[in-house]
Amino acid sequence: MDSGFATIPGPYSRMRFQELVADYDEVMASSPGPDFNEGSTTNRLSGLLNYSSRFDDIFLYSPLLEASARLVGEPFKLSSLLARTLRPGTPAQELHSDLPRELEDALLVGFILMLDSFRRENGATRFVPGSHRWPDVPRDRMTDRRDTWPGEVLANGEAGTLIVFNASIWHGHTANLTTHPRRSVQGYFVRRSAQSGSNFANCLLPSTRNRMSQLARYLLSFRD
Template sequence: MNIKEKVSSIKEAFTLLGVDESTLSAQEKKDLDEKGYVVFENLINEKWLKELKEKYEELVAIEGNKGGTEVHQEVGTKRLSNLMNKGEVFDGCYTHPKVLAAIHHILKRDFKVSAMNGRDSVKGHGLQALHEDWNDSFFEEGVVEQDGDYRNPNDPFNVAISLWMLDEFKEDNGATRVVPGTHLKKAPQFCIDDRMADHPEQVLVTGKAGTVVVMNSHLWHGGTNNISGEPRKVLHPYYVAREFKQQQDQRKHITKETYDRISPAARYILDVEGAF
């Protein structure tokens, strides 16, 4: 396929980006199936990591209290959004073959980027209620049945996310907590009373800078308090099954500069083909 041709399926995009059945190991697939997440250590090389951190800090300084306004702001955090339009350095985050293979293993069908945000909680902040990244209205609309604690095994997974650790995630600087296996359950608001409290089965996802985690976004998870005050910058390329709306309308926000720079495969994954 010529690189200039329009890409019309995730299969074509994967061919161009080098994603195939061997991209994930059997153990990585098992982790996604059973735990609901997988950890890729050292996925970001040293040079790229340095560039990502510098760009993140530059954008935080420029945007100040307006950071994250394209999608979401949060008290006590340095948020960024719309990162696909804020530097070539971010292009490889939402198109990384390992990440895309893991996202597809979770969703098992065509998908697109929903948003790409950044989050860095400051000292004394960052605790989030246990949640899944799926709109509650879908439960009300009957997309997911509410009887019992477990999902209907025939219900598909609709969202998945990757966490790009630009700083080391430690137990005391706001590392993400997850409850392994709960992607097979209903959303936590239907199963537990106090979602801010520690869960007896929760695990803190720690890792060195350069680590990337891919997570089934139906997994119960949330940020923890940054006790030490050390930075814990993280990027969140977030994906949704292609039949649903994006958290951030990529076609509305895509710039001509970004569109001209990225590949046809990236345009397909952002769902912006023909925007210009």
């Protein structure tokens, strides 16, 4: 991933993917309590692992783990996993880096599972190849970070495709000009010594914890 990102086939068969999408829609429609957040352009839901075991397939996907191992270069763990729906008619996101310069030692590996096809017109993620190696961030160079950056690339793909990226890369979604939401599941892996975005050991239900494999328990940082 010299460019800082890649798109690969996702972990689901056609039938299981359809089941996953149904789970996603059901969970997002229920909008349960503190796990749900309605932002200015997106609806987000954390705690996905408590709602369906089908979401486990994402963070346990071997090609994703292999890519993360190469990028992190040392033992790592899951930091976060959430549902994210980009609402219709929303503007483009400003180009940004998920990893501020002052946190350079806490490498993040991001991933996005497309539940809908990603296209320019519905909010596909755009990346600036190679920018994960730059010492600055978009606000240092751009007056309007929603502008197109020369050489930026859209991560277009069919539903079920997985994006893997170095979170230092400059990126952001395009405007969703359609009348339909654009759905995805996204998350991050971090070094085991870094602080996680979610404390899975405390927030998962006993039934969720009990179903987890040894590998899953390791990635979720369970102590027992």
